[in-house]
Structures are given as structure tokens and as C-alpha cells.
Amino acid sequence: MADMAHLIEPVIPALRRYARTFVRGAADADDLVQDTLERAISRWHQRRSDGETRTWLFTILHNLAVNHLRRAARRGREVPFDDAGESDVAVPSTQEDALRRDDILGAVGQLPDDQRSVLLLVSIEDVSYAEAARILDIPIGTVMSRLARARARLLKLLEEQRKPASDRPHLRRVQ
Amino acid sequence: MSSHPITEDDLHGFVDHLLDSARRSEVQTYLDAHPEIAARIATFSRQREALRAAAAPTFETCRWTLRISVYRGRPEVTGAPSKRRF
Numbered sequence: 001m002a003d004m005a006h007l008i009e010p011v012i013p014a015l016r017r018y019a020r021t022f023v024r025g026a027a028d029a030d031d032l033v034q035d036t037l038e039r040a041i042s043r044w045h046q047r048r049s050d051g052e053t054r055t056w057l058f059t060i061l062h063n064l065a066v067n068h069l070r071r072a073a074r075r076g077r078e079v080p081f082d083d084a085g086e087s088d089v090a091v092p093s094t095q096e097d098a099l100r101r102d103d104i105l106g107a108v109g110q111l112p113d114d115q116r117s118v119l120l121l122v123s124i125e126d127v128s129y130a131e132a133a134r135i136l137d138i139p140i141g142t143v144m145s146r147l148a149r150a151r152a153r154l155l156k157l158l159e160e161q162r163k164p165a166s167d168r169p170h171l172r173r174v175q
Numbered sequence: 176m177s178s179h180p181i182t183e184d185d186l187h188g189f190v191d192h193l194l195d196s197a198r199r200s201e202v203q204t205y206l207d208a209h210p211e212i213a214a215r216i217a218t219f220s221r222q223r224e225a226l227r228a229a230a231a232p233t234f235e236t237c238r239w240t241l242r243i244s245v246y247r248g249r250p251e252v253t254g255a256p257s258k259r260r261f
Binding site for chain 2: 017021100101104105108119120122123124128129144147148151154155158
């Protein structure tokens with residue numbers, strides 16, 4: 001039991017961060033992490049090895065998160081990309097910083113789920129391409145093509161944000 | 176230059192600091208000779224840094240401790256600002 005806590009605990013901050021950036025609702029994200037931890041503990045014997053703990057936890061979380069987004073989409077409710085409240089931000093920042101943070105996270109929220117997951121894992125969680133392939137259960141070539149598309153698309157979204165509102169095409173929420 | 180051509184995957188590996196030092200310097204030489212591609216790659220690197228900075232405040236708040244007392248097989252997570260309690 002002590003070993004289990006020892007292996008899981010260091011990964012919790014990354015799981016919470018991934019959940020929050022992937023589904024963007026702080027309460028929903030924390031619930032997903034709770035569910036991930038429950039599932040990990042009840043299926044602890046199913047993991048391949050201690051060294052794979054992070055990959056395994058991310059796999060569980062990602063699958064739960066994708067199901068969560070699908071259910072939300074089916075209910076016809078808009079997934080709350082924008083409700084990460086101020087209480088989620090521990091470090092005080094200038095308004096300008098806050099705007100830029102919301103801009104980029106908002107743009108990431110408009111990426112298709114499969115592109116967003118690869119981009120977040122690789123860029124923020126320092127997951128290698130091979131590990132991302134294992135977490136998402138896709139070939140590494142697919143990781144690379146999704147990453148390339150995500151970066152190109154994000155660039156376009158951020159450029160559109162910088163245009164004055166009158167020039168801006170109406171953006172469709174992808175969710 | 177290298178005997179292996181520089182691929183799009185190498186360029187992303189460069190952005191993500193996932194290349195070994197030999198390949199990294201080959202890519203750097205290639206970028207020095209191709210300013211347009213270098214500009215695109217620099218934009219991706221800035222994008223990556225902006226994303227990490229944007230996610231950092233979230234990271235600061237992430238201090239849960241896991242107490243596995245396993246009450247009916249469920250983990251007890253303390254310090255979590257979750258709406259659900261077990």
C-alpha cells in the first residue's frame with residue numbers, strides 16, 4: 001500500500017493539470033482525477049510495471065476525460081472551457097498576463113480533442129512521443145501528425161485572436 | 176550536413192527538446208540555412224513556452240496528498256478542493 005501511494009502521489013499534480021487543460025472545467029477535471037485514482041487503486045495489479053505508472057495513470061485519465069467530453073456533447077451542454085475561475089490561479093499575475101493565459105488556453109480549447117491531447121501531453125507534461133503513443137493507444141506516426149496539425153492550427157487561432165474583432169471570422173466551438 | 180535528411184518530425188523534436196545533441200546540432204545547422212523554416216519553428220517554440228507558462232499557475236495549486244486508507248476500496252484523497260466527498 002505504501003508503495004502504491006509512493007508511485008501514484010508524485011503524478012497527481014500532472015494528472016490534475018492535464019485534466020484541467022484538457023477539459024477546462026476545474027470541478028469536472030478534479031472529479032476526473034478522483035475517478036482516475038479510484039480506478040488505479042482498484043486495478044493496481046493490472047499495471048505492467050512500476051516504471052509505467054505515469055503512462056498507465058495518464059491512460060486511465062485520458063479515457064475517462066474523452067468519455068466525459070462525449071457524454072457532455074451528447075447532453076448538448078457546452079463544455080465549460082472558460083470557467084476556470086480565479087480561485088484556480090494561485091500565483092497572482094498582472095491583468096496582461098492573465099489575458100494572455102486565457103487567450104492561449106482558450107485557443108487550445110478550440111482544437112479538436114485528438115490534437116489537443118497530443119499537444120498538451122508533449123508540450124506541458126514532457127511526455128515523449130513514444131509515451132504519448134502508449135497513453136493515447138495510437139501509432140507514433142499519428143502522434144507526430146496530430147502534433148504538427150495542432151501546432152499549425154493553434155498558430156492560426158492565435159493569429160485570428162490578434163486581429164481586430166471586426167475582421168475576425170466567427171469562430172465555431174469545436175466541442 | 177547529415178546523411179539523414181531533416182524531417183518534419185525532427186523539427187518538432189527540436190521544439191520539444193527531444194533530440195540527442197548530435198541531431199540537435201544538425202537541425203540547428205539546417206535551420207541556419209533555411210530562415211523561413213527557422214521562423215516557423217521559433218514560433219512553435221514560443222507557443223510551447225506560452226502554453227507551459229499558462230499551465231504553471233494550475234500546477235502551483237496541485238497539492239493533493241493521497242491517503243490510501245482504502246475505505247471500501249476507495250482511495251481517500253485529502254486536500255482536494257473537489258465537490259465530491261467519499
